[in-house]
Amino acid sequence: LKSSHSIFFNTLKSRGFDLDFKLAEDSKLALQRYGQYLYDGLIIFAPSTDPFGGPLDSKSIADFVDSGRDLILSADTAASDLIRGISTECGVDFDEDSSAMVIDHTSFSVSDVDGDHTLIAADDLVKSDVILGKTKIEAPVLFRGVAHSLNPTNNLVLKVLSASPSAYSANPSSK
Numbered sequence: 001l002k003s004s005h006s007i008f009f010n011t012l013k014s015r016g017f018d019l020d021f022k023l024a025e026d027s028k029l030a031l032q033r034y035g036q037y038l039y040d041g042l043i044i045f046a047p048s049t050d051p052f053g054g055p056l057d058s059k060s061i062a063d064f065v066d067s068g069r070d071l072i073l074s075a076d077t078a079a080s081d082l083i084r085g086i087s088t089e090c091g092v093d094f095d096e097d098s099s100a101m102v103i104d105h106t107s108f109s110v111s112d113v114d115g116d117h118t119l120i121a122a123d124d125l126v127k128s129d130v131i132l133g134k135t136k137i138e139a140p141v142l143f144r145g146v147a148h149s150l151n152p153t154n155n156l157v158l159k160v161l162s163a164s165p166s167a168y169s170a171n172p173s174s175k
Contacts, residue, residue, distance in 0.1 A: 001045055017041070029054035031064050041070035050080035058082060062089045065156070077101070077146050091154030095147040095169045102147045104167040109142050116172040119144045124162040131160060 002009065002021060009019060020039070022029055024046035031037060042064060051057065065071050071090065075083050077098055084094050094100075101118045108117040121140035125132060141161055147169030150157050 005045070023053070024049040025053040027053045029056045031056060031060055037064065037067065037069065039069070041072070043072040044083070044086075045074045047075045047083050048078045048080050050082040052082070058085050058089065061086050065090060075146060075148070079146065087148075091151035091157040093149050093151070097169075097171050099171040099173070100147045100169045101172055102143065102145060102163055102167055103170055103172060104163055106166045107140075107164040111142075118172050120163055120167060122161055122163050124164070126158065126160045131158075 012019060024044075029052055031039060031042065042061065044061075046052075061071065071086075073083065073087055073090070073092075075087060075094065077100075079087075079094060079098070087094060102120055103117050104120040105117050107121050109119040109121050112119040120143050122143055123137075123140040125137060125141065143161065143163070150159055
């Protein structure tokens with residue numbers, strides 16, 4: 001993961017962030033020591049982990065976010081109940097069917113050779129130089145992934161990419 005996401009991690013380092021990498025199963029995993037938070041932000045790239053090592057759990061992560069700290073959480077179709085629970089606490093709801101994908105029969109990539117239209121072409125991006133950089137993204141972004149929605153009343157969640165209004169959530173291998 002450190003190698004495959006090195007551009008992302010190097011971008012954070014170039015912005016002055018100190019990064020500390022831990023395995024999700026690490027028995028010494030903790031966000032606090034002696035009542036003080038050890039980190040200002042938490043990035044979890046462990047979608048199928050359940051449970052975490054050490055005292056880290058859904059409640060401690062919710063408390064971390066509630067204290068004003070940042071969370072980036074990754075998920076996919078194999079997302080564990082723990083990851084789904086944390087995301088729900090933060091205002092992101094995944095389809096109850098863990099095999100559900102985003103499907104769009106009007107805004108799909110021509111390279112979607114399976115014909116199930118799960119490789120969608122989206123161009124509704126957040127307008128933020130901090131997140132996407134100063135260079136405007138001209139082409140649509142290709143996305144294939146787990147279906148989710150955001151709670152519109154939660155101002156702590158940031159929508160970065162949205163599908164077209166014709167997109168929906170379903171298991172592409174079922175009727």
